Amino acid sequence: MELIFEELDYQATPLGDISLRRRTDPRLDNTLIYEVKLGDEFLMSSLFVEAEEQLSKLALAKLESNGHCSALDIVVGGLGLGYTSLAALEHSAVERVRTIDVMQPVISWHQQGLLPIGDVLAKETRSDLIHGDFFALARDEQSDGFLNDQPVHGVFLDIDHSPSHWLNESNQGFYSLASLATLASKIKANGVFGLWSNEMPAPEFAALLGEVFAEVETHIIRFANPYSGNESINSVYLASVNGE
Numbered sequence: 001m002e003l004i005f006e007e008l009d010y011q012a013t014p015l016g017d018i019s020l021r022r023r024t025d026p027r028l029d030n031t032l033i034y035e036v037k038l039g040d041e042f043l044m045s046s047l048f049v050e051a052e053e054q055l056s057k058l059a060l061a062k063l064e065s066n067g068h069c070s071a072l073d074i075v076v077g078g079l080g081l082g083y084t085s086l087a088a089l090e091h092s093a094v095e096r097v098r099t100i101d102v103m104q105p106v107i108s109w110h111q112q113g114l115l116p117i118g119d120v121l122a123k124e125t126r127s128d129l130i131h132g133d134f135f136a137l138a139r140d141e142q143s144d145g146f147l148n149d150q151p152v153h154g155v156f157l158d159i160d161h162s163p164s165h166w167l168n169e170s171n172q173g174f175y176s177l178a179s180l181a182t183l184a185s186k187i188k189a190n191g192v193f194g195l196w197s198n199e200m201p202a203p204e205f206a207a208l209l210g211e212v213f214a215e216v217e218t219h220i221i222r223f224a225n226p227y228s229g230n231e232s233i234n235s236v237y238l239a240s241v242n243g244e
Contacts, residue, residue, distance in 0.1 A: 004032065008114050011105040015168055018105055020114060028226050034081065034116055036106075038167070046116050049083040050223040051196055051234035055156050056087035058219055059194035062238050063154055064093065066190040071095040073152045077134035078159035079106050082117050084196070088156065089120075089127060097127050098147065100134040107131055134159065135174045138183045145186050154192045155183065162197040163205040175205065180212045187241045195237040206237065213239035 003024050010019040016039040024030040034046040056076075063072060072094045076085045079101035088097045099121065101107055107129045113119035121127045130147065134157070137146050145151050160166045163175045173179060187193060193213065201218035209216045216239045225232040 003030065009105060009109060013103050013105065015103070018103060020105075020109055036080065043167075044080050046081055047226070048223065048232070049081065051221040051236065052080070052083040052158055053087040054219070054221050055158055055194050055196045055236050056084050056091070058236050059154055059156050059192050059238055060088065060091045060093070062192045062194075062217075062240065063190075066192065066240055066243075068153050068188075068190060069093055072154065073150075074098070074154045074156065075100065075146045075152050077138070077155065077157040079103075079110065079121075079129065080158065081115055082110060082121050084156055084158045085121055085127065086117055089124060095126060098130055099127070100130045100132050100137065100146070102131075102133050104131050135171055138186070139174060139179045141182055143186070151186050151188045152191065153188050154194065155187055156194040156196075158196040162199040163195070163202060165199070175208070177208060177211060180209065184212050184239075184241055189241055190243045191241045193237075193239045193241075195239075197235045197237065199235065200233060201235045201237065209237060209239045214242040215240040 005023045006021060008020045008022060019037045022032060022034045024032055036043045070093050074088050074094055074097045076097060076099040079099050085097050085099045088094050109115055110119060110129060111122040121129060143149055160171055166172050183193060206216050206218055219236045221234045221236060222231045
């Protein structure tokens with residue numbers, strides 16, 4: 001394969017300039033890699049998607065063990081390359097996945113099929129791509145749900161790097177007792193809130209979740225890093241809402 005380095009899109013947004021590029025890496029036998037950058041910061045790479053997929057798979061397994069086994073209504077906060085939402089759609093019990101992203105360019109990439117998964121999230125009838133502020137919707141005390149007044153079975157969040165390392169400073173307020181309690185009120189009894197983190201589980205945040213949710217567990221996701229030759233680690237938090 002010939003060497004490739006191509007910028008597929010570059011747009012200014014209120015959060016900074018966002019770009020999508022694809023390239024081959026001769027260090028990895030010319031593997032084709034898609035990358036997203038916000039300003040000078042790398043946000044995501046198609047080379048590392050295991051933890052994003054596990055966010056959905058683990059949360060859906062927890063929903064099933066909590067008694068929710070069909071017609072699941074899922075909200076995903078953060079679209080990115082789409083692997084969290086795609087993993088949710090691949091589960092037969094899921095009836096609808098609504099993915100909320102604050103950046104219209106990211107939604108457009110999926111609509112145009114520019115990413116490795118193509119335009120499946122834009123065309124799949126069970127999938128809705130919504131331009132909006134997930135954190136504002138999650139913290140809205142005037143609504144009992146997301147985008148309408150109906151609570152959902154699961155909310156899977158993959159936006160910030162971790163509960164203490166935010167993509168935008170304004171996101172900090174979400175990781176508080178009051179905001180998490182508002183979020184929990186938008187989830188059905190025995191439903192699940194799942195959160196991806198680029199860091200090891202933080203005991204302090206797990207304890208905070210425990211003040212709001214009935215049950216909290218953390219999972220360490222290990223995956224191969226071809227650059228270092230070692231394992232890399234992400235984590236997933238799962239928090240279950242009280243049953244009725």
